[in-house]
Amino acid sequence: MIVEIGHFALVLALATAIIVSVLPVIGVYRRDANMMAVATTGSLVMFGLVALSFAALTWAYVVSDFSVKNVWENSHSLMPLLYKYSGVWGNHEGSMMLWLLILVFFSALVAVFGRNIPETLKANVLSVQAWISLAFLLFILFTSNPFVRLDPAPAEGQDLNPILQDFGLAIHPPLLYLGYVGFSVCFSFAVAALMEGRIDAAWARWVRPWTLAAWTFLTAGIAMGSYWAYYELGWGGWWFWDPVENASFMPWLAGTALLHSALVMEKREALKIWTVLLAIMTFSLSLLGTFLVRSGVLTSVHAFATDPSRGIFILCILAIFIGGAFMLFAWRAPTLKAGGLFAPISREGALVLNNLILTVSTATVLTGTLYPLALETLTGEKISVGAPFFNMTFGLLMLPLLIAAPLGPMLAWKRADLLGAMQRLWIFAGLALIVGLTLWYMQNGGPILAIFGLALGCWGMLGAVADLWCRGNFGKLPVMTSLRRLKGLPRSAWGTALAHFGLGVTVVGIVAASAFSTEHVVEMKQGQTVEAGGYSLTFDGFREAVGPNYTEERGHFTVSSGGATVSDVWSSKRLYTARRMPTTEAGILTFGLSQLYVSLGDPMDGGGIVVRIWWKPLILCIWGGCLIMMVGGFVSLSDRRLRVGAPSRKAKSVKPVMEPAE
């Protein structure tokens, strides 16, 4: 019964979506406040209905109702409760439900928090959101219905894919989708502005918090996914340049560009048309990512089931929304007035450079991701574009960005003195070089590029510190005065500094973990010892263990340094009984920011086993940096200036002087 209520709620949500898609737009056209108000109520109702539907599906998972096909396929009565909850989105249908839930959640947020947005703009934004919701509701109901029943109901489920039975599944998809789908709000704002044919700095002020929120969640989601892949897959890698990873990385790059260009637009009314285009592109890349992951054109842990009708449906959604938005852009953009002028060397100029580099690197990643697909479709030839391609192109393109990032915040708006900024920074550049060299020396040896990379990461970190240092005017004013000045800085300045600092930390982590990792693949018998990263690992043998829905062989290792036992670590081979699927659980031991990573291979004749041991220096910096970026995002989001809109605009915009919308 509850399952049917969920299904019915979803159908009702579809009906609501149709109403919200149409009425507010007509309302804007006819200046009818009541019709426009439908958008707010309708969006809230839609959120309520989808949430109810999602709750019904979750309920079916929690009570293990195997008469629901989706639950039978992806759950098991013995599965721990947490995985029953997270298993809801550990499959195609459920993950689309999560996608939709977050989409209507954002619509509802705009409806609630968008009080200072002009009514016409708000109505249009919510309508565009409803169009997207409508498309995905149709997609779910017609091609991926999670509420399909089985008759007769099987007694036991088929279990969730063991790789997904992890805490990571509970947080990675929701965070990622909050980011991915959050950009839909920017898209809707862009389309609504194009429909109204009017755009100004206030628009950027309304869009920026949404961009910032989506960006922050996406940063967290990608970092979480990367760490999950790192510890779960047992391969010791943390980023594979897999098309599915790229699918989430491209919106992040474009979103980062959008974050910076919206800043220029808000402060200086420049780059308007470009910002609108970026807002459209960012969400288009999110949609493209959904298509790549969900259509079955790729094989990966993320592509659950392959059904051609789904792929074609999503391709249609893609074509309609991206094509439609770009056509609207081509039609309306020339009517938007271009904004303020600025010198090439200025804060604006630096932000334009940031946008140039970020969009070009997004295009590079896009090319590398789509080229194999295009080539296969056109010529039938199968190629793989892997990490070497992306490291070469993306890595090199990022260099100027990393060099320029600390300089940007130092430059003044409109016209700046690059030499002056350099003078203020040279001491920090020197420091960065020294710290980079020291780190290199501590890791004894390594290629020249690694030293450069480490120095670059330190430059990013110290540059952020220098920014705060100069703003506080340390060294010129008494320390207490400087501290007070720092305290008085807007939160967004702190956010910028934190995010740039985090970027530097991540770069240090990436360079150190790539250049200084050591790997040992050895056959070990009980009692044998291997040296890795300055520690000795002794293999003590196996122990059998039984988990709730798996059996495992756990290998025990004693870790010692200089003869004294430091710690111990377990690494195991699991066999999930329902699917007869083996997995490897890596043993990870953390020393400060570095990690020792132990993964088991196949047992050999004679009692030995192949063991793969990595020493990964400073690897935690990669995710630590992302965490700092995320904190920067939240700090910036808490800035009062972002929340307080421009109430004066409201009175002006209600005047019926604008062109009629479509």
Added chain:
Amino acid sequence: MTRKQKRLAVIGGGMSFIIIAVFLVMFAFSQSVAYFFMPADLATANLQPGTRIRLGGLVEQGSVKRGQGSTVSFTVTDGNATVPVSYTGILPDLFREGQGVVTEGSFDAATHAFVADSVLAKHDENYMPKEVADRLKKDGVWEDGTGKGMAPAKDAPAEKAPDQKGQVVGSTTP
């Protein structure tokens, strides 16, 4: 500088960055793209030793030899030809005899054996890499019924171990 010159400088700078990026992408494509081959393709491919390729097919029944330290050797077959492969490291959890595999590496100039540096673990639910499945279907080695029967989770009862189903496909190869 006049305003026009400034604008030209900005546009010129931007364009040259984009051009550099395009050349970089083209160069990287020429350097680091690995083509996909099945064993039977190699006779006509005329590969230079050392060229990185992806080799896909089925792991031949009974061909997996361990016990040379951490090096494993096995034979990849597509029903028409076979290629011996050696790999040092840990095989993915889903690696089994009689089932699909994609390996990446190059031919050794001296021994003419294929030395793989990665064996791909990214399988779909049919325990079959997409490239291999596509080709087997095209060559008619893959039977639809067999392909379905191999699905461990979706279409078949859960008790059947994937190993048994793997042998179904394995038996279609000589």
